[in-house]
Amino acid sequence: MTPGARISAAIEILNTMADGVPAEQALTRWARGSRYAGSKDRAAVRDHVFDVLRQRRLAAHLGGGDTGRALMIGVLRAQGIDLAPLFNGQGHAPLPLSDAEATAPNAPSDMATLWNLPDWIIPLFQASLGADAEAVAQALQSRAPISVRVNTAQATVADVAEALAEAGIETRTNDLCTTALTVTEGERKLRNSDSYLHGDIELQDAASQAVVASLPDAERMLDYCAGGGGKALAMAARRDATVFAHDIDPRRMVDLPARADRAGATVRQVTTDELDGAGPFDVVLCDAPCSGSGSWRRSPEGKWTFTAGRLEELTQIQDKILDHSATLTAKSGTLAYATCSVLHSENEDRAAAFLARNPDWTQVFTKRFQVDAHGDGFFTAHFKRR
Structure with missing residues (x-):
């Protein structure tokens, strides 16, 4: 799939979700009907959809609406991506932007859009997190780190990090827990790695590991x-x-x-x-x-x-x-x-x-x-x- 075709697929999935279909179900439905899409295509389309969900209010503001097309325009605009090569109508890419779509709106100024949270929950964030509320709201708009727990009953953290590196998976130690390695490159190779197949690692958030530790x-x-x-x-x-x-x-x-x-x-x-x-x-x-x-x-x-x-x-x-x-x-x-x-x-x-x-x-x-x-x-x- 071309980059533009992946955008079209994400728009289709977002429109399906607008009818009340949960994200995972909409993604699965699209994948089953799109056998031509390879694993990298499915991963890229999923990333587009989840990027929108993390920043839905901002995407709607910058895209000028709540349709799948508007949301994709908005989230790509927020990421500083040039829209013209993706919205060119060639092949399976979305149609070119209209004059209205091509005009970027002013940057938002309201807290709900900047924080990308429902209005009702903002006071709870402020009361619960105090001075950290904004930082947490901003962090929730980005992709989460991918971390693994090293099964220290079978292997050492150093040995696992070396084995993963040999498999093309780069990691770094994580300050939250001594058993945690955060993947910095090659995360999609994890489930087929020997370290995973042999039980030396489990996918698990580092803070979750720290709770058990x-x-x-x-x-x-x-x-x-x-x-x-x-x-x-x-x-x-x-x-x-x-x-x-x-x-x-x-x-x-x-x-x-x-x-x-x-x-x-x-x-x-x-x-x-x-x-x-x-x-x-x-x-x-x-x-x-x-x-x-x-x-x-x-x-x-x-x-x-x-x-x-x-x-x-x-x-x-x-x-x-x-x-x-x-x-x-x-x-x-x-x-x-x-x-x-x-x-x-x-x-x-x-x-x-x-x-x-x-x-x-x-x-x-x-x-x-x-x-x-x-x-x-x-x-x-x-x-x-x-």
């Missing part, structure tokens, strides 16, 4: 909201722990056995019915369902579909998860709470509410990870019984 060593550890099981695998890499994984929807863990086998790890899956009988655990990690606001640059559609009502629902779910997890924690054990959210209401407020409901517990550790070039936005807090 902050946990104390223990014999029995539970990943309460395991999802795909990335944190459970990180726990299991310690080798001195028996690790359990639970998720209310076991289908999310369907790939966990194969990943654990590849990593030479053992993770015992526990159903909701079995959970109470499987405890107590020395460490219980609750990576609770949340807004995902700390990872919106990876899933940018989320910031446009998220609502105040959903935030209220999530805080109630988070409270229930913490209360149940407390009953699963051994008397001298550690209960750890985490979210990939930057919002105070999902983080510090939930910790304070838990302590207010449970005066026999105390908070012994807390840390925030901001959205930056190293990793996503995370929050974690550890609790122990007095």
Whole structure:
């Protein structure tokens, strides 16, 4: 596909999304109907679509509308790209710009457009992040770093970095966690690399790795909201722990056995019915369902579909998860709470509410990870019984 044809494909997908189709579904639908598109073409089209989602308000302003064509014009204009060679009508490229489209509007001045956030959530960002609010909002408009966790039970960070370099994948160490390598070149080669196929690495954000690294060593550890099981695998890499994984929807863990086998790890899956009988655990990690606001640059559609009502629902779910997890924690054990959210209401407020409901517990550790070039936005807090 030519660069112009990729723009046309992105416009088509954005128009499909305007009818209410989620981004991933729209991308999959297009890919199935476009067998001629190679892997590089699909990746480039995906990048275009996600660039728009990260900067939708700015793209609409600079493109003069909300259609797929206007949004692509706007986001390319924001990136300083010359539009004429891409919009030339040749082959499968979009038609040339009209006189109105060719006239760039004035730069925006309102906060919502500059920050690319829904109006209602801006006060929450300001209250939660203070002087860092603008920097975080700006960071969420760029692509996220790609990081891997080195499975130190099988390999050293230095050896993995060397092996990846030989495979054409350049990396750098990451300040957030000693097991993390951030990919600087060749990220699309990762899944076919020997390091990945042999279980020496797992794709995992560096801040997410740091959350697990902050946990104390223990014999029995539970990943309460395991999802795909990335944190459970990180726990299991310690080798001195028996690790359990639970998720209310076991289908999310369907790939966990194969990943654990590849990593030479053992993770015992526990159903909701079995959970109470499987405890107590020395460490219980609750990576609770949340807004995902700390990872919106990876899933940018989320910031446009998220609502105040959903935030209220999530805080109630988070409270229930913490209360149940407390009953699963051994008397001298550690209960750890985490979210990939930057919002105070999902983080510090939930910790304070838990302590207010449970005066026999105390908070012994807390840390925030901001959205930056190293990793996503995370929050974690550890609790122990007095």
